[in-house]
Amino acid sequence: xxxxxxxxxxxxxxxxxxxxxxxxxxxxxxxxxxxxxxxxxxxxxxxxxxxxxxxxxxxxxxxxxxxxxxxxxxxxxxxxxxxxxxxxxxxxxxxxxxxxxxxxxxxxxxxxxxxxxxxxxxxxxxxxxxxxxxxxxxxxxxxxxxxxxxxxxxxxxxxxxxxxxxxxxxxxxxxxxxxxxxxxxxxxxxxxxxxxxxxxxxxxxxxxxxxxxxxxxxxxxxxxxxxxxxxxxxxxxxxxxxxxxxxxxxxxxxxxxxxxxxxxxxxxxxxxxxxxxxxxxxxxxxxxxxxxxxxxxxxxxxxxxxxxxxxxxxxxxxxxxxxxxxxxxxxxxxxxxxxxxxxxxxxxxxxxxxxxxxxxxxxxxxxxxxxxxxxxxxxxxxxxxxxxxxxxxxxxxxxxxxxxxxxxxxxxxxxxxxxxxxxxxxxxxxxxxxxxxxxxxxxxxxxxxxxxxxxxxxxxxxxxxxx
Numbered sequence: 192x193x194x195x196x197x198x199x200x201x202x203x204x205x206x207x208x209x210x211x212x213x214x215x216x217x218x219x220x221x222x223x224x225x226x227x228x229x230x231x232x233x234x235x236x237x238x239x240x241x242x243x244x245x246x247x248x249x250x251x252x253x254x255x256x257x258x259x260x261x262x263x264x265x266x267x268x269x270x271x272x273x274x275x276x277x278x279x280x281x282x283x284x285x286x287x288x289x290x291x292x293x294x295x296x297x298x299x300x301x302x303x304x305x306x307x308x309x310x311x312x313x314x315x316x317x318x319x320x321x322x323x324x325x326x327x328x329x330x331x332x333x334x335x336x337x338x339x340x341x342x343x344x345x346x347x348x349x350x351x352x353x354x355x356x357x358x359x360x361x362x363x364x365x366x367x368x369x370x371x372x373x374x375x376x377x378x379x380x381x382x383x384x385x386x387x388x389x390x391x392x393x394x395x396x397x398x399x400x401x402x403x404x405x406x407x408x409x410x411x412x413x414x415x416x417x418x419x420x421x422x423x424x425x426x427x428x429x430x431x432x433x434x435x436x437x438x439x440x441x442x443x444x445x446x447x448x449x450x451x452x453x454x455x456x457x458x459x460x461x462x463x464x465x466x467x468x469x470x471x472x473x474x475x476x477x478x479x480x481x482x483x484x485x486x487x488x489x490x491x492x493x494x495x496x497x498x499x500x501x502x503x504x505x506x507x508x509x510x511x512x513x514x515x516x517x518x519x520x521x522x523x524x525x526x527x528x529x530x531x532x533x534x535x536x537x538x539x540x541x542x543x544x545x546x547x548x549x550x551x552x553x554x555x556x557x558x559x560x561x562x563x564x565x566x567x568x569x570x571x572x573x574x575x576x577x578x579x580x581x582x583x584x585x586x587x588x589x590x591x592x593x594x595x596x597x598x599x600x601x602x603x604x605x606x607x608x609x610x611x612x613x614x615x616x617x618x619x620x621x622x623x624x625x626x627x628x629x630x631x632x633x634x635x636x637x638x639x640x641x642x643x644x645x646x647x648x649x650x651x652x653x654x655x656x657x658x
Contacts, residue, residue, distance in 0.1 A: 220339075220363040227343050228365060237272050238657045240264060241344035244351045245278035245311045245334060248287050250294045250524040250555055251488040252459060253373055256432070256642075257350045258297045259460040260371070263643040265302055268654055274304045276338045278311025293557040296462060306341045310334050314353070317529055324377060324415050328355040335359045345657045348650070352376060354422045361425040367653045369428035371457070377416050378439040385409045420444050428653055429454045430646070455649045460642035461634065481616060483519045484568035486561070487575070489530040489554070494574040495521060495537050497605055501574075503544045504609035513616065514549070519572070520564055522553045569623070570615055574608070598630035 244257045261273060279287065284305045291297050312318065313333045319326030335356030347360035349370040360366040384391050385408050388399040398404045423429070423444035429452070431437045437456050440446060446454045483502075487493040502519050509517070525531050534552055541550045553564070565571070600611040615623065 217363060221365070224339070224343055224364045231343075237270055238346075238654075239272040239274060239342075239344040240268075240346040240348065240654075241274040241276060241306070241338075241342060243276045243335070243338060243347065243349045243353060243356060245276065245308060245314060245353075246351065246526045247275055247277040247305075248279040248282045248290060249488070249526040250290065251526075253351060254291075254524075255295050255461075256371060256373070256459050258291050258295055258299065259639055259642055260348070260350060260646055261303060262297055262299065263647050264650075265299070266643075267647050267651075271654075272304065273302060274306055274342055274344060276306050276308055276342075278308045278314075278334070280307055280309065280311075293559070294561075296558050306338065308334055308337050308341070310337050315527065315529065322411070325411075328376070328415075328418070331355045332359065339364050346650075346653050354419065354426070357422050357425040361427075367656055368426050369430065369650060369653055370426045371430040371432070372436055372440055373432050373459075375419075375436060375439045375443060377412060377419055377443065379442055380439075382409065382412050382416070385412060416443055424452070428649060430457050430649055431455070432457065432459050455645075457642060457645045457649060458637050460639040461637040462639060479516065480567075481513070481517045481570075482564075482568040483517070483570040483572050483612065484564050485519065485521045485523075485572040485574075486565075487523050487573065489523045489525050489533045489537075491533070492575055493523070494576060495533075496540060497574045497608070498572060499537065499540055499544060499546060499550065500605035501572075501602075501608035501612065502546055502549060504605050505612045508609055508613040509616065517549055517612075517616075519546075519550045520553060520568065521550065522556060522561060522564055524555050570612060572608075597626055598633055599626070 242257055242261060244254070247254060247257060257275070261275065264271065264273060277287070282290075284303070287305065288299050288303070291299055310330075310333055313330030314327055315330075316323055316327060318330070331353040332355050335353070336359065338356070339359055343364055344360075344366055347357075347364065347366040347368045349356055349368075352370075352372055352374060354370060354372075354376060357368050357370065361368045381393055384394050385398075385405055388394075388402075388405050390396045390399045394408070398408055420443050423440070423446075429440065429444070429446060431440055431454050434456060437454050440454055444452070444454075446452050485495070485498055489495070498519065498521065502517075505517065506514050521537070523534075525534065531554075534554060538547075538552065541547050553560070556564075600615070602608040602611050618626075
């Protein structure tokens with residue numbers, strides 16, 4: 192009887208100790224940050240804004256958003272200290288600034304300070320084979336604590352989607368907080384697929400086949416969605432990159448356009464002015480190469496296997512003479528070892544499909560080379576399902592399929608993509624030119640200037656509170 196009582200009391204006591212420790216750490220953290228902030232004010236330090244972007248040197252579309260936002264703040268608030276939290280330990284500040292200039296054609300100068308974080312490994316998905324969302328959320332909190340200890344800003348902006356850091360900087364750090372969301376950590380679509388037991392990237396076959404595992408995962412997702420909604424309440428300003436992301440965030444974070452908690456749709460910056468200033472390249476010459484350009488990070492959601500399968504199907508739809516001229520150029524950035532392994536796997540898949548002579552991979556290439564590839568390509572390709580935006584689509588001048596003036600083609604599976612390729616190849620040069628011109632005229636709303644204007648208009652109230 193005494194043994195049973197001890198066993199029962201022990202977990203209760205342990206839980207109480209953990210709760211007491213957490214409360215103690217929070218109390219200590221709040222007081223510590225308050226003292227630091229008072230000291231900085233007494234010393235007359237300039238106000239500061241910090242961007243949380245652990246993979247700031249990756250060179251993808253999310254990084255373009257970061258650096259355009261930093262550049263906009265530099266121009267509008269020249270007296271402010273600008274800090275970027277990064278986990279790119281092997282890249283010096285000079286190397287990062289140089290890559291930003293080469294990749295995005297953005298000159299930052301010397302006005303950005305980098306705070307290097309050493310615990311970025313806690314964000315890697317491969318550390319969490321199970322409960323990945325929860326594991327990465329906890330990992331982001333660990334990294335956020337390191338960031339908060341290293342530097343306490345007046346304004347904190349998460350530009351990478353690590354929303355679980357928001358309570359740290361808002362409640363403990365006393366910062367004014369904002370976030371720019373590219374893709375919701377959990378969406379209503381993910382919940383729906385678990386309920387319908389559909390096999391997808393985020394719902395493995397073993398789980399989908401089991402009613403018990405599907406129910407357990409649904410409960411887990413619902414609990415995580417509630418936590419995600421809670422951390423979202425700590426953001427003073429919520430920015431999203433598209434209507435798709437906006438709908439999901441409004442649903443899960445319970446935002447509304449007219450309430451105190453509203454979302455602001457700010458389309459990501461695409462270098463439309465530089466690309467539109469280049470003359471339309473001549474249509475393919477008789478017997479010349481037919482290039483298909485795919486631009487996107489080497490991440491699972493970009494669906495590169497579907498692109499390769501589409502190429503395999505295209506071979507069945509065109510003559511051997513045409514096929515010998517076709518080449519798919521897959522251009523993208525790698526954030527770490529996992530992404531590099533994905534490129535290797537895609538190369539192996541190419542050989543499996545006998546596509547090695549018709550597919551080329553270009554990893555982390557400079558901006559000028561990217562422009563050359565886009566200029567010399569006949570077709571731009573993007574294959575992400577439920578794409579939240581797709582900067583690569585805009586840069587390739589293909590946005591959507593519309594009534595009247597067509598400016599692109601939509602497809603769902605490999606056969607539809609292959610048929611679209613074949614259709615474009617068979618079009619006359621005049622028709623292809625009309626489609627390209629229609630696409631160019633539709634992308635001004637995604638320009639860098641439009642992004643800067645909307646971004647500054649949205650964050651200005653945050654800055655005015657501090658000054």
